[in-house]
Amino acid sequence: MANPHLDHHLALLAHLRGILLAMGEAEQISDESHALFLERFDELLMSLPNIPEDRHLGQDLICQVFHRYPQIAHLVPRDLLWFFGGDCLHFMPDDEIALFQELDERRYEAEQNGLPFDWNQEKQLLALPQESSKH
Template sequence: MATSYLDHNLALLAHLRGILVALGEAEQVSDESHTLFMERFDDLLKSLPHIPEDRHLGQDMICQVFHRYPQVAHLVPRDLLWFFGGDCLHFMPDEEIALYQELDERRFEAEVNGEFFDWSQEKQLLALPEESSKH
């Protein structure tokens, strides 16, 4: 089942939250600063659906994940880096940025035409090797 672009990214944020909570439970991070970080993370999760302009806060939070929790940086969903943009793009190679630019173009085109767009499916199609058929 496809979800909206915002819902897709909120689900990824919730997944990332679970990873960060597990880090705290495993006592792999400083408890006090981790607790404060998680409170800010939860505030972002609550505000983002109602105030999409809070994306800049998400950008800061995702960048902090890379700096504060390098042991899980490889687990940060790549879609979140693109969704928040800005400084988050520094963690993406140029080829990956090009893929996400094409995805966004397809999403906007579908939106303009009032067509259904499944972010995950389109992402898989774009990731196919060049000799595979794409639509």
Template sequence: MATSYLDHNLALLAHLRSILIALGEAEQIPDDSHALFLERFDDLLESLPHVPEDRPLGQDLICQVFHRYPQVAHLVPRDLLWFFGGDCLHYMPDEEIALYQELDERRYAAEEAGEPFDWNMEKQLLALPENSPKH
């Protein structure tokens, strides 16, 4: 089922938030600023649907996850790094950036043609080896 690109990333943010909540509940956070960080995260979740092009807060928060919570950095969805861009791209190798550039080109082409676009399916197709049949 195809969902909008924004909805896809909002779902990933909600998932990341649940990971951060669990981290706090497991008392693996040494300082009190975790609650403030989650408040800022909630602000992002609330504002992003209304102002999707306003992504600096998201860039800042995702980068902070890598610095503040290195124990869960590997759980940050790669799609969020691409979605927010900017400094988040420093956490992606060049090959991965190239894959996401191709995905974006396919998404834009589908939008221009008025066709549905399934981000996850297209990502899986791009990840197939070169000699695999693609639709």
């Protein structure tokens, strides 16, 4: 059964992997363990569709991206931090955590009611500044 929520995050992981690969190809990384890190990243991409509940490897890898590659920390999709949770949440400010919590609640409610849910559209709606009342 298709899972748009999981597919969205797998696409973000693939994008992040592309960034990591490009760093290695541009020789911006002198660490010999970069290839091993990419292998572990590939393992995550392969196993996550089959065992989506098993996110501990993802938590570990995303946290390692912040520690090993701080120069690309700003390129890590925020959705991945929320998706993997755990220690990844240490890299998110409280207001961002609140936004993703609201998003998850809306997604859950839509799923319970059999309604479609567009994660990106809802995220954009939630990120809009609240209109102040004009008198």
